[in-house]
Amino acid sequence: MLLRYIARRILYVIPQLFGIILVSFLLVKLIPGDPAVMMLGPTASEQSLAALRDKMGYSKPLWQQFTYYIGAAVHGDFGSSWQTTRPVTEDLLQRFPATLELVTFGLLAAIAIGFPLGVAAARLQSGPVHKFAGYYRLVAGAIPDFWLALVLIFVFYTRLGWSAPPLGRIDMAVAPPKTITGSLVIDSLIVGDVGALSSSFGHLVLPVLTLGIVNAGPILKMTQITMTRAFSSEFVRYAEMFGLPRRVVLRQAVRAALPAVVTIISVLYGFLIGGAVLVEIVFSWGGAGQYAVQGVLNADVNPVLGFVVFSAVLSLIIYLVVDLIYFALDPRTRG
């Protein structure tokens, strides 16, 4: 039954994916800017420009370009970026792990901040913790992440000198470890390369802190709401009537509130893949989002398309995984 559900979901995903690619393709084609001119420079002759355009396939009708693109995409070929002169697939494969590392650790930080605060605020309906949680929610959603990043850089790097310079994921002088998971920190840990570990970790701290602080807000809010509802729900009162110890009741309430919290975490995760762009830019992280933004700003079409497709696929996978987790956590959905 489970396999059937997964199969059904994947089937449902395909037209969605198609729609996404179609819309982004059309959108991206509308972006003004002649890549041929950008590649060869303004002094290039009309002949060479025409030849280049022809070679890149821009002179063919739109629908032909689209079918060609889809055909190539299915084989994993997303064209090349004229900025990096490399296949987009290669570029993305190199950059996505950076984004994923940042987003994953950032989300973990956000959960570490938001979840306990939410539970505490739900338990104590008044008092300083509750108030603080309320303010935090409000302010965290109002802070621009790129600005917070700058402030943190200023405090911890410029003034205190504690953290590494905001340039990339690792010191340029330090050799990165062998690529196993794609995450520099984890790979250094696995391989046991202390130098790379401390350097990559040092570079990771500030951006993760930025993402964590800002994104803890929605997690806090959802946790607080569902936990409050769980605490005042009837089965909690019922458990209290039977004299179950306080911590057991708490655990049961958390269990019941978990599905909603997991949902919001997954939504955040999908959002952050494209939404961490600004932080990536501030820290020169070399992530996929940064790559896509550069593509847009320079009318480099293929990276943008490739990024959109990749992140859409990732989001859909995440949603599927989350639904499965929901299945496991909440037996009511199985009935």
Add this chain to the structure above:
Amino acid sequence: MAESTKPILEISELWVTFPAYRAEAIHALKGIDLRIDQGEFVGLVGESGSGKTTLARAVMGFVPPPGRVERGRVLFNGRDLSHLDDDARRAVLGRELAMVIANPRAELNPVIPVGRQISNVAYYHLGMRRAETDRLALNMLRAVRIPDPERRFNAYPHDLSGGMAQRVAIAMALICSPKLVISDDATSGLDVTVQAQVLDLLQRMVGEKGAAALFITRDIAITAHFCSRIAIIYAGEIVELAETAAFFERPAHPYSIMLLAAFSHSPALRARWTRVPSDGETATTGGCTFAPRCVRRQNRCVVEAPTLRQLTGGRRVRCHFPVESDTA
């Protein structure tokens, strides 16, 4: 009535009040006195809004805010539960004092199998190992006659019908062999046949364990079955308290008669004991609260509230003009 045994429940002069926004406070319970001896079955009958559920919650120490106990006290086994600290109270609830409520499906945890929930009550109170409490829970499922108990052990609340969920609630309440079981309208909402089964079950199991029971209901006919004493509650006050047999032979309070008449087959009888108050007519402060609906009311009833006084045969009635002779 043996005075040497300590009563399991002793309610004295209990007043519970709910403050109202910009209005007079509502007295949900007014001066309730009730005593239940060990092993005794007492029925409490009243209509919706009479305060019976508030009384049940007050006994457990759980008056829902913003209500509070204004006066009087409740002693369970000699101890006032509302004065205990949280841990001490939790040790008592579910173990020595348990409640079975109506329509428990919403109150059961939706993500935990029911067998586990029954087992939890034993596990956290009796200090036994999980395997033992699970076995105990399974036995309870058998005892409450749930069909296919092994499979149902792992079922979730939403998989069960109303009647089965009720049996699960009974199992949870009785697994620690409490000394007092409160049944709060536990059979309302069930089909009539299921109702009868559940009642029998409750009576048997509570009796087997030698526990006392406070059987709260809206349906007076149920109490005739196995309660040794009956209390009638109206508008937060006990209006009649009598031994069951004597009560059903001759109820004394006009309200009790009205309740019984409602079940009779004679419309004339019903009409004779029911009075519909005219529009805008309410009980006067200081007067009997039942007066607007009483067919036997006199002027004295409107100005002077009756107290609970003793009649022949040990019964108590809150009425100036109770029915004592054969006038039915």
Add this chain to the structure above:
Amino acid sequence: MSSVARSGLVPPTVPRAPKGSEARFQRLRFFFAILRARPSFAVGYGIVATVAIIALLAPWLAPYGPVTADPSVYLLPPGGNHLLGTDGTGMDIFSRVLFAPRIDLAIAIVGTFVSATIGGGLGALVGYYEGQQTWRRAVSTMVMRSADVLQAFPVFVFAIALVAVFGQSVKSIILAVAFVNTPIYLRLMRIQVRSIRQLRYVEAAYVAGASDLAILRRHVIPNSIAPLVAQLSVNIGWSVLLTAGLSFVGAGVVAPTPEWGSMVAMGFQNVVTGQWWPSVFPGIALCITVVGFGLVGESLEVLLDPERRHVLSGSLR
């Protein structure tokens, strides 16, 4: 009358409902009582009012012009003639911070309203028609699927792409903001309409022969609109952040027009070398503004939901 009333537990009087201008006055008093009870709401309204006033009166409030650059005083720390200091090209930061909300608020408000109107309108139609078996249902489904697709896009990249397509101008930023926000209102309205549609008085109007449009206009929409209004305020705040983000990467408001996000971008390099004021102050202004709109949104959530309003009023006095 209920037996409870008969038994004398509850006084049977029913309060008289006020009418007309008396009702409006009552509502205003109620509103201020709420503000007093919940000071955070009052702060929110205060902030929004202040920012709006600043935006309107900036030319009179600011000591310098929005793009007046005096290279001889570049990177002066806060104090003296320049309350918040100057940036790398010698422009006064305080004045620019005051002028920025004109653009930011204008874009956010217009964009949000456009998305609420279009999204809400579409959502109402979809919610109303999707139960029916006609071609309208197919169109509804298509609209919803398109919304799904739209929402699957990485928001920020999508916004940048839109701006790139339409050329970098205020209009295109507004369009981008509107595009990105429309699915939210579409979904919100759809859910509301779906539940209202099934209510009895809507059925009654239908049976009485009212046209679909009239039903929508008179019965369905007015009752569905409350959550959207609450969402509007929060959305405006978020749209300000989006505009700032776009300007930060250079896909938004073109420098040197004062805009909080682009101001942060301009001061980026300076922060690393220790001159924090060109970037920090605009960010603080951003935070405060968005917090204000968020608080207003929270207050609207409570005020527009009858249940929560009653709970709140119960705790007054």
